[in-house]
Amino acid sequence: xxxxxxxxxxxxSIPALLRRNAREYGNQTAYREKEFxxxxxxxxxxxxxxxxAMASGLMALGLAPGDYVAIIGRNRPALYWSMVAVQxxxxxxxxxxxxxxxxxxxxxxxxxxxxFVIAADQEQVDKVIEVQDRVHGxxxxxxxxxxxxxxxxxxxxHALSDVIAEGRAAxxxxxxxxxxxxxxxxxxxxxxxxxxxxxxxxxxxxxxxNRNIIESAKNSVEFDxxxxxxxVLAYLPMAWVGDFIFSIGQAYWAAFCVNCPESPDxxxxxxxxxxxxxFFAPPRxxxxxxxxxxxxxxxxxxxxxxxFDRFMAVAKRVGPDILDGKSVSAWDRxxxxxxxxxxxxxxxxxxxxxxxxxxxxxxxxxxxxxxxxYRSLGINLKQLYGQTEASVFITVQPDGEVRADTVGVPAPxxxxxxxxxxxxxxRSPGVFVEYYKNPESTAKTKDADGWVATGDAGFxxxxxxxxxxIDRAKDVAKMSDGxxxxxxxxxxxxxxxxxxxxxxxxxxxxxxxxxxxxxxxxAVGSWAERNNIAYSSYQELAQHPSVYEMIREHVExxxxxxxxxxxxxxxxxxxxxxxxxxxxxxxxEMTRTRKVRRAVVGEKFDDLVTALYDGxxxxxxxxxxxxxxxxxxxxxxxxxxxxAKVVPVATRPIAEAAE
Amino acid sequence: MLDASEGYVTPDGRQIGGVMxxxxxxxxxxxxxxxxxxxxxxxxxGEIRAIIGPNGAGKSSMLNVISGFYNPQEGEVWFRGAKRxxxxxxxxxxxxxxxxxxxxxxxxxxxxxxxxxxxxxxQMRSSIWAQALWWGSAEREETENRAHVExxxxxxxxxxxxxxxxxRLPYGLKKRVELARALAAxxxxxxxxxxxxxxxxxxxxxxxxxxxxxxxxxxxxIALIEHDMGVVMDLSDRVVxxxxxxxxxxxxxxxxxxxxxxxxxxxxxxHD
Numbered sequence: 001x002x003x004x005x006x007x008x009x010x011x012x013s014i015p016a017l018l019r020r021n022a023r024e025y026g027n028q029t030a031y032r033e034k035e036f037x038x039x040x041x042x043x044x045x046x047x048x049x050x051x052x053a054m055a056s057g058l059m060a061l062g063l064a065p066g067d068y069v070a071i072i073g074r075n076r077p078a079l080y081w082s083m084v085a086v087q088x089x090x091x092x093x094x095x096x097x098x099x100x101x102x103x104x105x106x107x108x109x110x111x112x113x114x115x116f117v118i119a120a121d122q123e124q125v126d127k128v129i130e131v132q133d134r135v136h137g138x139x140x141x142x143x144x145x146x147x148x149x150x151x152x153x154x155x156x157x158h159a160l161s162d163v164i165a166e167g168r169a170a171x172x173x174x175x176x177x178x179x180x181x182x183x184x185x186x187x188x189x190x191x192x193x194x195x196x197x198x199x200x201x202x203x204x205x206x207x208x209x210n211r212n213i214i215e216s217a218k219n220s221v222e223f224d225x226x227x228x229x230x231x232v233l234a235y236l237p238m239a240w241v242g243d244f245i246f247s248i249g250q251a252y253w254a255a256f257c258v259n260c261p262e263s264p265d266x267x268x269x270x271x272x273x274x275x276x277x278x279f280f281a282p283p284r285x286x287x288x289x290x291x292x293x294x295x296x297x298x299x300x301x302x303x304x305x306x307x308f309d310r311f312m313a314v315a316k317r318v319g320p321d322i323l324d325g326k327s328v329s330a331w332d333r334x335x336x337x338x339x340x341x342x343x344x345x346x347x348x349x350x351x352x353x354x355x356x357x358x359x360x361x362x363x364x365x366x367x368x369x370x371x372x373x374y375r376s377l378g379i380n381l382k383q384l385y386g387q388t389e390a391s392v393f394i395t396v397q398p399d400g401e402v403r404a405d406t407v408g409v410p411a412p413x414x415x416x417x418x419x420x421x422x423x424x425x426x427r428s429p430g431v432f433v434e435y436y437k438n439p440e441s442t443a444k445t446k447d448a449d450g451w452v453a454t455g456d457a458g459f460x461x462x463x464x465x466x467x468x469x470i471d472r473a474k475d476v477a478k479m480s481d482g483x484x485x486x487x488x489x490x491x492x493x494x495x496x497x498x499x500x501x502x503x504x505x506x507x508x509x510x511x512x513x514x515x516x517x518x519x520x521x522x523a524v525g526s527w528a529e530r531n532n533i534a535y536s537s538y539q540e541l542a543q544h545p546s547v548y549e550m551i552r553e554h555v556e557x558x559x560x561x562x563x564x565x566x567x568x569x570x571x572x573x574x575x576x577x578x579x580x581x582x583x584x585x586x587x588x589e590m591t592r593t594r595k596v597r598r599a600v601v602g603e604k605f606d607d608l609v610t611a612l613y614d615g616x617x618x619x620x621x622x623x624x625x626x627x628x629x630x631x632x633x634x635x636x637x638x639x640x641x642x643x644a645k646v647v648p649v650a651t652r653p654i655a656e657a658a659e
Numbered sequence: 660m661l662d663a664s665e666g667y668v669t670p671d672g673r674q675i676g677g678v679m680x681x682x683x684x685x686x687x688x689x690x691x692x693x694x695x696x697x698x699x700x701x702x703x704x705g706e707i708r709a710i711i712g713p714n715g716a717g718k719s720s721m722l723n724v725i726s727g728f729y730n731p732q733e734g735e736v737w738f739r740g741a742k743r744x745x746x747x748x749x750x751x752x753x754x755x756x757x758x759x760x761x762x763x764x765x766x767x768x769x770x771x772x773x774x775x776x777x778x779x780x781x782q783m784r785s786s787i788w789a790q791a792l793w794w795g796s797a798e799r800e801e802t803e804n805r806a807h808v809e810x811x812x813x814x815x816x817x818x819x820x821x822x823x824x825x826x827r828l829p830y831g832l833k834k835r836v837e838l839a840r841a842l843a844a845x846x847x848x849x850x851x852x853x854x855x856x857x858x859x860x861x862x863x864x865x866x867x868x869x870x871x872x873x874x875x876x877x878x879x880x881i882a883l884i885e886h887d888m889g890v891v892m893d894l895s896d897r898v899v900x901x902x903x904x905x906x907x908x909x910x911x912x913x914x915x916x917x918x919x920x921x922x923x924x925x926x927x928x929x930h931d
Contacts, residue, residue, distance in 0.1 A: 036813055150875055263819060
């Protein structure tokens with residue numbers, strides 16, 4: 001456990017934590033990054049030296065206290081350091097989503113009035129230069145990777161390595177000013193500003209103070225007993241609050257090691273090599289890993305497949321109980337132990353999850369079957385429920401009280417209440433200061449007593465005290481016959497099938513529910529190969545009659561399961577179609593954290609929604625798409641619309657009896 | 660604009676040096692077939708030089724003459740101010756000329772890393788016995804070569820397939836691996852035989868970027884054959900146009916575009 005030492009000032013800022021770590025854990029590894037095929041590492045002492053030099057260098061370039069500095073790039077130690085260096089200089093780091101197209105970036109750069117931009121590479125520098133005709137505040141651009149930038153006008157453009165070298169040389173000149181600024185940082189100073197992707201409207205800049213970040217980090221580190229020996233893999237967008245809390249907040253509080261992958265594509269290999277002890281991933285990552293495992297098992301020899309099925313059944317039955325320390329018969333324990341040697345151990349090793357002590361998933365509801373799969377392997381995967389506005393933590397699941405259908409109990413220091421309409425409110429030390437330059441939104445979200453509206457509908461289970469989230473409050477609606485409509489509930493059930501990547505269910509104020517389906521190209525492609533189905537494009541595969549048949553079976557299975565829930569049995573899917581393109585953040589159909597923007601999708605594919613409800617068998621559509629470089633194009637397609645059997649709700653008791 | 664020794668400055672501000680390689684009146688025959696007829700042109704230091712022409716114009720044969728695979732019956736090849744005697748391809752490679760092939764020529768069963776490592780073979784000095792036993796200088800050499808290869812892998816962004824057998828890769832990536840192997844040899848002159856053939860738009864854009872970056876980052880002189888006119892005109896500093904084994908045009912992309920003989924060759928006019 002970490003002990004607060006009061007020797008040189010209180011730990012009320014990230015730079016203060018850095019000093020403590022460099023002093024007390026100087027020789028511990030703080031960062032690792034794989035470069036040129038080898039893991040390079042930096043100790044806390046080396047990290048401190050780098051960040052000091054960077055802070056002086058930025059001051060030499062003219063960075064002043066109170067400035068906003070945009071930081072754009074993938075997870076790399078130097079970019080994490082730059083955030084702390086910016087704080088040291090009294091400025092405020094604003095990490096941006098690196099995959100944002102120039103237009104989105106322009107809005108945020110303009111809104112925060114960034115004077116400095118620290119960009120990872122040529123791609124990001126190009127975007128920043130491109131938006132400069134609209135955004136005028138940017139004075140200096142610092143880049144990390146020089147490749148391709150040699151010929152650029154270096155009037156306002158600097159290599160980070162040069163800035164650091166300059167900082168080393170000029171250290172004496174700025175040491176005093178920096179020390180003064182650092183001493184003035186307190187719990188109320190802004191630690192970071194993060195833009196929420198927002199499923200509706202423009203992004204909002206969430207201002208988080210040192211108190212927010214450090215208190216949240218401290219509470220959560222204590223809650224899960226994280227130590228200086230943890231290893232995490234930093235691969236989630238740096239602009240996302242989760243990454244900031246895990247890779248900076250908790251990492252600095254507990255002084256553990258942050259590992260950065262070699263490239264985004266090598267994440268799974270790097271995960272295997274590092275074997276993190278503390279791991280965070282959105283449901284999507286767990287889903288896609290499970291899909292990969294299942295695809296590979298389909299191709300495995302009969303013996304292996306048989307063993308896998310046999311032992312996974314055992315794991316499913318007793319694995320979660322063993323993990324929770326409940327009593328399990330000796331015979332089951334023996335079988336599970338054998339399974340661990342033959343199947344679970346090697347499988348966990350392949351997935352890079354052998355050493356995970358604490359694993360979290362959040363951001364979206366995870367399919368119960370996916371959740372149970374990992375738990376049954378003995379991976380302590382838990383759920384938490386959080387928001388940028390809360391510095392992540394609202395509720396968390398304590399060890400031994402983990403369930404798929406709840407998001408846990410209030411996090412330490414957090415109070416929860418549910419208002420009359422069912423919306424969840426919370427109050428905690430992590431509650432954000434304000435939305436930057438947006439007092440109306442701040443007032444709408446946070447009241448005078450510090451209670452924040454989550455926008456999610458949920459309830460607290462009376463006997464366990466666990467919070468259950470039903471859906472986004474604004475998405476939960478009534479169907480035309482008054483039945484409750486909770487699209488996410490059905491979509492999550494659909495998305496459990498490896499073949500279904502994404503689903504969007506419609507039904508608010510309608511007489512029945514219908515759905516858009518996105519197939520998972522990996523899973524369906526491999527299925528097509530096994531079944532000798534030829535296709536030349538995503539579109540052709542998506543529209544193949546056999547694919548429709550397979551998806552129809554999935555939908556009907558989901559309908560049977562939905563019919564069992566008394567409250568939501570009206571949400572069965574009557575008709576569906578398979579979309580001709582993947583929903584994509586570049587087209588505005590999803591947020592950068594890959595949540596479906598329901599309203600945008602409904603509006604954009606209005607013709608398809610109409611076809612779902614007017615009974616036609618097929619529909620012709622043209623869709624505008626945005627390529628990665630920001631150019632636009634059109635996809636034309638004729639989509640089939642298919643019916644799915646539903647379970648008549650009146651006969652529900654019979655359906656139950658039949659099972 | 661073209662001074663024999665001084666070089667020139669490109670529209671985007673790159674300084675192009677003096678003549679690196681000069682082909683003087685090259686004629687190449689296969690029995691009675693004349694593949695290349697009396698062609699002369701030069702390639703300058705730091706330049707991206709394209710050879711274009713319709714199918715069967717003799718472009719690949721020309722590249723094979725440069726790489727030493729064919730020895731022309733007539734004419735002289737001058738490299739860095741010296742006349743080059745007839746040479747074996749490996750001797751040419753030692754001079755600092757590396758190439759990629761039109762039909763990918765990689766070791767399909769070997770990993771990407773091993774394939775790229777073969778590009779370093781010309782740099783290996785230790786004996787086959789020392790290498791087999793992993794002894795003495797062989798070990799140090801391998802470490803150095805691996806370090807260099809890793810830089811190339813990083814440069815071409817193929818880290819994620821480092822350990823993947825080449826046979827399992829899609830076409831576009833194989834092309835990139837081939838480029839990696841050529842780059843691993845640290846060539847002065849890089850010959851690319853249709854680097855973008857069979858690629859989709861996005862892959863072509865990636866490959867163009869890599870070619871420009873190679874030229875920019877390492878100062879490598881590049882000679883390439885390509886069919887995609889858009890790509891050629893965007894990438895290259897000067898273009899040689901061939902048709903039926905003869906040179907029908909030579910100059911900057913703009914000059915070539917306006918050349919009537921070139922237009923005729925591409926649009927097709929009656930030949931005698």
